[in-house]
Amino acid sequence: MQRVDVAIIGGGLVGASLACALAGLTERHGMRVAVIEATPLSAEGARYQPSFDERSSALSYGSRLHFERLGLWHDAASMPGLAREAAAIERIHIAERGRFGAVRLDHAEMKVEALGYVVPNAWMGEVLMRRLERLSIDWRCPAQVVMVEACPGGHRLTLDDGAVLEAGLTVLADGGRSPLKARLGIASQVHDYGQHALIGNLELGRDHMGVAFERFDPRGPMALLPLRGRRMALVWTLAPQALERVLELDDRAFLAEVQAFFGDRLGRFQRVGARRHYPLRLVQACEQVRPHLAVLGNAAHSLHPVAGQGFNLALRGVLDLRDALEVALEAGRTVGETATMMDFESRRRRDRDVMVQASHRLVELFGIGNPMLSHLRAAGLIGLNLASPLRRALTRRAMGLER
Numbered sequence: 001m002q003r004v005d006v007a008i009i010g011g012g013l014v015g016a017s018l019a020c021a022l023a024g025l026t027e028r029h030g031m032r033v034a035v036i037e038a039t040p041l042s043a044e045g046a047r048y049q050p051s052f053d054e055r056s057s058a059l060s061y062g063s064r065l066h067f068e069r070l071g072l073w074h075d076a077a078s079m080p081g082l083a084r085e086a087a088a089i090e091r092i093h094i095a096e097r098g099r100f101g102a103v104r105l106d107h108a109e110m111k112v113e114a115l116g117y118v119v120p121n122a123w124m125g126e127v128l129m130r131r132l133e134r135l136s137i138d139w140r141c142p143a144q145v146v147m148v149e150a151c152p153g154g155h156r157l158t159l160d161d162g163a164v165l166e167a168g169l170t171v172l173a174d175g176g177r178s179p180l181k182a183r184l185g186i187a188s189q190v191h192d193y194g195q196h197a198l199i200g201n202l203e204l205g206r207d208h209m210g211v212a213f214e215r216f217d218p219r220g221p222m223a224l225l226p227l228r229g230r231r232m233a234l235v236w237t238l239a240p241q242a243l244e245r246v247l248e249l250d251d252r253a254f255l256a257e258v259q260a261f262f263g264d265r266l267g268r269f270q271r272v273g274a275r276r277h278y279p280l281r282l283v284q285a286c287e288q289v290r291p292h293l294a295v296l297g298n299a300a301h302s303l304h305p306v307a308g309q310g311f312n313l314a315l316r317g318v319l320d321l322r323d324a325l326e327v328a329l330e331a332g333r334t335v336g337e338t339a340t341m342m343d344f345e346s347r348r349r350r351d352r353d354v355m356v357q358a359s360h361r362l363v364e365l366f367g368i369g370n371p372m373l374s375h376l377r378a379a380g381l382i383g384l385n386l387a388s389p390l391r392r393a394l395t396r397r398a399m400g401l402e403r
Contacts, residue, residue, distance in 0.1 A: 004032040005335050007157055007167035009145055010174035011037030014297030014314045016128035020070050021322040023135050029329045034138035034165055036145055055199055056233045058225055058308035059117045062400025063315050072127055079130050085123040087226045088114035090210035097217040105395045115399055118225045148183055154292045154336055169292055169336035176298035191282040195220055196243045197235055197305055200275040204230040205267040221306050222261055235305050280304055282360055289345045292336035294321055307359045312400050320347040
């Protein structure tokens with residue numbers, strides 16, 4: 001039996017980020033942290049963890065600042081940083097397909113280097129793994145939790161190799177299909193959008209100039225996010241029948257389909273990489289904190305990718321949990337007691353609820369094909385683009401600088 005202060009179940013993007021964020025507390029307060037991950041991992045093999053896949057994540061400017069504070073953004077003497085593979089989003093162009101009117105967000109107006117960045121998940125995984133290898137944590141990998149039981153002062157975790165840990169705080173960061181939520185009796189509210197996200201990387205005939213595009217359409221939006229070089233990450237929302245049809249297309253026909261939807265603003269699309277897809281659902285855990293328990297990342301909330309805010313919201317949850325634990329330790333409290341968990345929940349509630357509702361309402365608003373409503377949406381986009389204070393406020397929230 002081993003006692004730890006914090007047991008993080010899941011070593012993907014969220015769990016690994018939390019372990020890195022807690023490094024300062026382990027040094028100053030002697031806090032003991034364990035990470036339990038089912039997939040064999042190393043810095044070189046990070047890509048094999050499900051969340052370190054071929055997708056890319058849009059990081060807000062605020063998330064960049066968080067990673068800077070963790071020492072993960074810039075290259076260090078012996079460790080690479082996220083900035084090495086990050087592509088800057090300098091401008092964002094938001095419009096409804098086939099309609100006049102658009103909102104244009106610009107980094108120069110906000111007086112920052114970039115509004116956000118696009119980073120390949122595989123690279124994030126490698127950077128996080130290299131940092132974790134240097135930290136004083138109890139790394140249980142590969143290992144799975146087969147039993148969770150409440151015990152005095154926390155939870156008793158039984159692993160598939162027979163090891164037993166007692167944790168003052170257990171953090172579920174094991175993804176949207178977290179099996180442990182059900183075992184703990186944590187229900188989820190689920191809204192099925194009846195759509196899939198089709199993802200892939202496109203090669204362009206000319207430079208994207210750091211512009212990200214969001215094209216809304218009642219059938220589903222399309223987002224194009226800048227990558228390094230003449231490449232962009234495609235996220236196309238499609239109904240099941242439309243998805244089935246485009247998946248049957250060869251690369252040339254598929255590029256023609258994307259071109260017909262998006263237009264020629266970026267020139268001709270030259271090539272497409274591997275295409276993947278996944279179903280879209282809004283999922284929210286009905287309980288995201290209990291005494292001695294916290295739920296983070298997709299296990300807590302899984303959003304529609306329309307606004308690109310899923311990982312940014314999760315990362316703010318990571319930092320809020322770190323801050324709540326720091327306050328508890330400095331006050332002489334244990335990390336998992338009720339007061340600590342209520343402090344964490346109070347930090348998260350408004351930010352989480354605003355982001356969840358905003359992304360959901362955006363999908364609903366632009367998913368209605370009524371022609372009159374389409375005209376109103378176009379007028380709204382024009383008005384928002386002209387209303388500088390409101391546009392800047394929207395931009396600051398998109399950048400993760402307002403809650």
